[in-house]
Amino acid sequence: MIGKLKGVVDEIGEDHCVIDVHGVGYVAFCPLRTLSALSGAGEAVELFIETYVREDVIRLYGFGSALEREWFRLLMNNVQGVGAKVALAVLSTLSPADLANAIALRDVATVSRAPGVGKKVAERIVTELKNKAPAYAGAASGTIGLKQELGEGVAPAPIADAVSALANLGYSRDVAANAVAAALKAAGEGADSAKLIRLGLKELAR
Structure with missing residues (x-):
């Protein structure tokens, strides 16, 4: 099984790239985010590989991390x-x-x-x-717990209200939750929604 390829980019296609490793070209199918991070042929590259094996095919999937x-x-x-x-x-x-x-x-x-x-x-x-x-x-590990509470509807009311207020201003829930998480860190656990909204907006204005 191949777990990683380290070589030189030989070719970049719409959904794959070819990596030359000591003269052997490996075709790796990749997410567009991974392909777009490759600057072009001749670039040194390291891809993390998932090897997919079936009776009729062996396919490599490549990732930047x-x-x-x-x-x-x-x-x-x-x-x-x-x-x-x-x-x-x-x-x-x-x-x-x-x-x-x-x-x-x-x-x-x-x-x-x-x-x-x-x-x-x-x-x-x-x-x-x-x-x-x-x-x-x-x-995202620093704020994932708070976001899970929001997703499950069990976040404390001041936090949920502050995120909702920022979302109503046009921010995505993810961006709003990040701002409120930063506000909570600055204000402390007992802060009310008004304070969290104010500090959250200050965070978003940075």
């Missing part, structure tokens, strides 16, 4: 109806942190932005992975 590869595995192995194509589409649209946030907030609309992902599949992703998201939140 081990965390992206873990999300690919989570999507493939834990969500009914999600195969490699849909998993790649999700990871082409959302970073691991964005995906973890959307799942924590039960934001089906954000997940369904991925091409080929309808509302039903997005709902399954959010439902099936809600308990796994915190462990794979990456950069």
Whole structure:
């Protein structure tokens, strides 16, 4: 099994790249986010690889980080109806942190932005992975607990009200939740919604 490729970019296609490793070209199918990070042929590159083996095919899937590869595995192995194509589409649209946030907030609309992902599949992703998201939140790990409380409707009233107020001003729930999390850190646990809104707006104005 191949777990990582380190070599030189030989070719970049619409959904794949070819990595030259000591004269051998490996075709790796990748999310668009991974492909767009490659600057072009001749560039040194390291990809984290998931090897897919069936009787009639061996296929390599490449990712820019081990965390992206873990999300690919989570999507493939834990969500009914999600195969490699849909998993790649999700990871082409959302970073691991964005995906973890959307799942924590039960934001089906954000997940369904991925091409080929309808509302039903997005709902399954959010439902099936809600308990796994915190462990794979990456950069979002600091606020994932608060977002899960918001998604489950059990967040303290001042926090929920502050996030709702900021969302009503046109901010996404994710951005609003990040601002309120920062406000909460500055104001302390007992802060009321008015103070959290004020500090949240100050955070957003930075």
